[in-house]
Amino acid sequence: MRLLLAIAFRHLMARKRQSVVSLAGIVLGVAFFMAISSLMQGSEADFIRRLIDNSPHITITDEYRTNKRQPVFEAYPNAAIQLRNISPMPENRGIRGYIQTLQLLKTYPGVRASPSLSGQGILTFAGRNIGLTVTGMIPADIQGVTTIGKYMQKGKVLDLETDSNGILIGETLSRKYGVDMGDSLPITSGTGTTRSFKVVGIFRTGRGGYDERNAFVTLPRAQALLGQPNRINSIIIKLDDAYQARTLASQIETAIGYKAESWQEQSEDMLSTLVIRNIIMYTVVSAVLLVAAFGIYNVISTVVLEKQRDIAILKSMGFEAHEIQTIFVSQGVMLGFAGAAAGVPLGVALMTGLMQVKMKVPGTREPITMPLSWEWNIFAIAIAFAVTASILAALLPARKASKIEPVEILRGGF
Amino acid sequence: MVKQPPLLRTEKLTRTLTGEIPITLVKQADVAIHAGEFVAIVGPSGSGKSSLLYLLGLLDKPTSGDLFFDGMNMSTATEHERARTRLAKMGFVFQFHFLLPEFSALENVLLPMQQLGEVPFEQGKARAIELLTRLGLKEQMHKRPHQLSGGQSQRVAIARALINKPQMLLADEPTGNLDSTSGNTVKQMFRELARTENCALAIVTHDDSFSAQADRTIHIVDGVIQP
Incomplete structure (x- = not known):
């Protein structure tokens, strides 16, 4: 496994500029995902807290x-009874x-x-x-x-x-x-x-x-x-x-x-609005990471295309299809984790920056700060999404690489 | 004296490319190669020399027929068994060196050894350095392929093919892309290594002087081995 990871790492290092660009996509995706999720979750928690604090819990x-029901219906449940023009007792x-x-x-x-x-x-x-x-x-x-x-x-x-x-x-x-x-x-x-x-x-x-x-x-x-x-x-x-x-x-x-x-x-209507708002938010933020995943797909596809000869020689040496696939999936994993590792501090910086913003909202006397959530799940979802998206992006070219027939490439020479 | 069974034996090995018009690359080939034997595969261009070599090297699967290597029927072996056999018991040298450009000469030689994982790294490294030294590349072992000449790269490829002490070395026109001086050096090395490493050699070549050094020559025309 160490050898496969070493090959994967060398491939990425050989294409530093492309790798850095695709990495930047993941870094920004993770950071924005965190900042926006934190803002949305924070405002939702703030809204619910105000709702809970200011309204009766049960009224x-x-x-x-x-x-x-009219007593006659209770007395004769199976009878054919029709009452018209009745009004409740004062x-x-x-x-x-x-x-x-x-x-x-x-x-x-x-x-x-x-x-x-x-x-x-x-x-x-x-x-x-x-x-x-x-x-x-x-x-x-x-x-x-x-x-x-x-x-x-x-x-x-x-x-x-x-x-x-x-x-x-x-x-x-x-x-x-x-x-x-x-x-x-x-x-x-x-x-x-x-x-x-x-x-x-x-x-x-x-x-x-x-x-x-x-x-x-x-x-x-x-x-x-x-x-x-x-x-x-x-x-x-x-x-x-x-x-x-x-x-x-x-x-x-x-x-x-x-x-x-x-x-x-x-507050059912308000709470359902929050659910819809969350769906919209996660869709938009996920789109940022999806675009970044396409960057990774692009880099790894290019590597696979350029490395057909190397893949053929590795296979002729005795590397198996699943090992070739591991090399290229590892590249996705590396980019995903590196993106998450750099994206989380940037996200924290963004969140800290947002916390400093003070706004004067009409109808209030004191300036308010942005309600941000620092729940661990924001970090976990951002990292998991970045790594998953990167692996999925790498999977397709990796599968293609694993199917390369060495004889077809070796016959072709250069 | 008891005659040793061949290291590699084929029975009516046939490879046909399917398509609208099927093309038979190798037809009913019966080959036997013994341990330590040097066999040259010769024939005109497009006669099926390389196709036969790829079949013998387990890189391609026959359409019909059987191939036995080291007593095992490789025609019925799994992909894993075929890959393991290539890794542990065979070595390949091609017309182009096909070295991995991101790795140094030494690292390229170490790749099959690390993949096999049977020898401690330091021990394998010592063997790689010894091989490169024997091939005259001691000063070049930390260089990347783009820093080496064609002949040097091909010698690195030979060292890589030999690192796991294969029972058989298969080469497809290994001197075809080299100038005459480098080509002569490489030919000499093949001969010497086959003797010292006691490994069978199956080499496809157009070079008559190279095939003349072989213990035996297989002539192939239109995919059929000539008697």
């Missing part, structure tokens, strides 16, 4: 996934027996749940009527299931406990209408009830619409405002392991009947 709402919206549901949720390990009641209200301020989504919650619980605490610019979420009449408003609303801490805000619900709230905190999530149209109060105050005493319409759940959400949501839904939606289900 239970006062809805059913499918309409309840029912106050809200999750029934939510206290029991919360107790049930506490039995699941790694689950933190917080009840809430959301509804629409109108804030009358400075002669204007401003539509708001008012969410009532338990301050101590909501801190564990949302990131609202992180976004507080003034005051704290727990200030709602000390002042039960308090309200948290968004920074956009505060800025737009000049509302500040301690101001009194009258809010009217759809039922006509009006309650006055005192601003005890201002939050800023960075999403303008959210920061203008949302407000948080304590659960009892929301129930009073919205005329739904002892009711909630959603339970927000955070999990220690966010990736268990889909399984657990299905279990909860089976247990309580209400719709329990995991973050994956809520």
Whole structure:
């Protein structure tokens, strides 16, 4: 084997310029593959992290996934029954027996749940009527299931406990209408009830619409405002392991009947977009390495063509077809590994360079850096792809070389 | 005295190129070559001399007939067995030296020895240097083929053919591409080496003075060995 490798190496060294050019293709392919994969994986991980951090992992709402069947169909499952023009029984919206549901949720390990009641209200301020989504919650619980605490610019979420009449408003609303801490805000619900709230905190999530149209109060105050005493319409759940959400949501839904939606289900369209984006990215980056592989094919094909006489003499000496094939496949392996060995440091340099880039994205105050992933699989895939592509590129000319009949070449002389 | 069986023996060896019009290169050839024997294969151009040599050297496969080498029927041998026999028991010299240009003279000579892998490298290297010295190439052993003259290159090719101590050396017009001085040196070396290495020689040649030195001459015309 050492002899075969020595012959392979000498062949490549004899064509330094061609070998270096084809090597450069692999080096650049590996480096760009790594940089782009790292950027894509990094941005995907960043996106999912934000999604997991900022959204509930499971949301239970006062809805059913499918309409309840009419009792008559249950009673006579095989009968020919037709009901027309039926409408559901009027029912106050809200999750029934939510206290029991919360107790049930506490039995699941790694689950933190917080009840809430959301509804629409109108804030009358400075002669204007401003539509708001008012969410009532338990301050101590909501801190564990949302990131609202992180976004507080003034005051704290727990200030709602000390002042039960308090309200948290968004920074956009505060800025737009000049509302500040301690101001009194009258809010009217759809039922006509009006309650006055005192601003005890201002939050800023960075999403303008959210920061203008949302407000948080304590659960009892929301129930009073919205005329739904002892009711909630959603339970927000955070999990220690966010990736268990889909399984657990299905279990909860089976247990309580209400719709329990995991973050994956809520963001399914976004996640499928990520998959498509990854396919496009890997296709484009792989194309770079494929082009590089054609370079290797070209070099080894040329070597095989030029070396027909040498191949014939090696065969006449007693080298077998598979050994001749090994010589030329080894050249592909050498170029692949050398390309990967030089491409990885260049890729790391590119990735490090990208990490230094700071951009000011519209809608954000602070410049952001590119989210890059340094997962080992990026390096492994780049190296494996480069070596595999190089071997495949070498295989075809190598097979051709192994089939050379020495007699045909030796008869031809030069 | 018990007569030794021939080293190489063929029975009705035939090689036909298939095609629209089949061409018979060698027809019903019966050849026997003993160990240490020098046989010259002569005949007009296109008579099938080289084709017969390639068949005897296991480089080509006969269409029909049998070839026995060192007691083994090579007509039914596998590709691996044929390759191993060529490597271990035969040596080849062609009209053109066919040295590998990326390797020095010494490295070229060492190639078959390394491929055979039966002799420790240092021992094989010592033999290669000894062979090159005997062939007058001691000063040239580290040179690449493009730095050698035609005669020197051909002598390197002879050393390469002899490195594994073959039982038979096959040469296809080894002096055909050399000037008369170099050609005479090479002819003399073949003769001397055949004697000292006790190896059978089968040489295709147009050179009457070379064939005159042979123990026996095989005349071939139109692929048929002449009686």
